[in-house]
Amino acid sequence: MDLLHEKTLHFLELTANRLREDVIRMVSGAGSGHIAGPLDIADIMAAMYFYVLRHDPKNPHLPERDRLVLSCGHYCPVLYAALARAGYFHIDELKTLRTLDSRLQGHPHRNALPGIETTSGPLGSGISQAAGIALAAHLDRNGSTTSARSGQASSPRGKYRVYCIASDGEHQEGNTWEGIMFAAKQNLSNLTVIVDRNNIQIDGFTERVMPLEPFSAKYESFGWHVVEVDGHNIPAFIGAIAEAHAIFEKPTVIIAHTIAGKGVSFMERDYTWHSKPFKEGEADTAIKELKESRERMVVNHENKD
């Protein structure tokens, strides 16, 4: 992976800001949906869809594409926004979130929309599904299976990488740890899990609801390579991805420390914003604040030039 150019970083930060604004517009327009998580993962989503992933929005079923599995399906407003801005579909469609006949279901449905790799929503099953996709690449790379029809490998010889974004709260599900154990057993080095460590869940702070710490030690003891980063520092996150690519004997987890509701001051660190309807004026206030940050980013960038 190339060193991050100043202009690229500026573009990614602006994109993250726009994704946050999209999330506010979508969820307030729908009248329901999740907010805090989608806001805090926006920097990582921008980095993934506009820098890390090898994909072609005009050819969403390309066999050799990298796969991004969103395990915490309730984060989907930010996924939809990233897909639309990347060119998978027209940005106007974002307005249809959670409405009848929309392709933008309340939780992502694989067969509804191009770019969605797996259906998710019920927590704890994404890491296992991502492990299955990563395992298919390993099987093909080892030459054990080829497509009966063409005689060609059904996935392109393990050339693709699989990323899975998971929430911290879903590590309370047993299925999550079954998947973590399995990926280590199979040495799935083409699998990178990104955990949004925002410390909140519906009923409160994770450490009060059901403690997860020592979190990184748990992953290490399960045989994973662990990297911890500031999930709002895009260059640091991209560095962590590069590190994951360099580890070839085991899967890597990037524990991304984030601030729930990041980017909107009255939402930050307040677990009640996990999911709740906006009161009159709240969405406008949030959008105004995000626009002001964007203007500051542009000015700061121009001053550097």
Next chain:
Amino acid sequence: MINNDAHLSEKLFADDIPQVPTRNGYGEGIVLAGEENPNVVALCADLTDSTRVDAFKKKFPERFIQMGVAEQNMATVAAGLGVTGKIPFISSYATFSPGRNWEQIRTTICYNDANVKIAGHHTGVSVGPDGATHQATEDIAIMRALPNMRVIVPCDAIEARKATMAAAHIWGPIYLRFAREKTPVFTTEETPFAPGRAQILWESKKPEVLIVGCGPLLYEALCAAHDLEKEKIGSIVVNCHTVKPLDERVIVDLAQRTGAVVTVEEHQVAGGLGGAVAEALARHKPTPIEFVGMRDTFGESGTPQKLLEKYGMGAKYIIAAVHKVYKRKK
């Protein structure tokens, strides 16, 4: 009278009819499917021998994936493989898979429409001494309710092999149901097997009752039809191996001809084959119907024969159900 088109075993009513568990047919079927298509992979949750995946493991070690005792992970890993061009067969006891991992099957296999085949083993009370915890009697119901899922219940080891191979050819989620105990092999290589098509095994000259069955108990249904013939009660016995999608046309047609129906399965009557047939008849042709199967109760430890006797599922109970429905006809 035996339907000659069904090409049933010559030893159908002989004492020395060969007996083989349906799970053996599954074991042979996945090896053959694996030979045909290199994308077939087998996942097993620490029950490789008793679910008969051992032959596949030996022949294709690189395509066998040991999951450990983790059925939820098995279903979700299979979903990932299934959306990436593989044809995973997942094997465990049915109380655990599709029992314990039902939600994972619902969301990641059915809603995802992933090309995964679920083999549920040790179904029915004839699992025997292991007791009710290991006797799956609700699996058809919980699979049948899922959109995108198909449900196939083979009646003997030969049909089990054919059904397994057919499952590899059909795209999409399929539930296959197998039994632990040795049961009569009464079909033959020549017996036609087409998923989704109910098949007449027995047809009297003047049939007055339709017996619809699935799984190894079909043999008991044939024995019952044979005995009823002596009482001058004519019947039709249908092998309804595909519980979903149900062959409604054939079943409704034959129900109309006979005017009375008995369903036979080693499963809860509620939600099983009996429920499926009753739904179809209620919609198209309301007909008196009696159900042979588990009646809202769990099984227990015991020998398979004694359990089938205690819970009322042998030929003698099928005959009793026929008498009962016959009276309701008048």
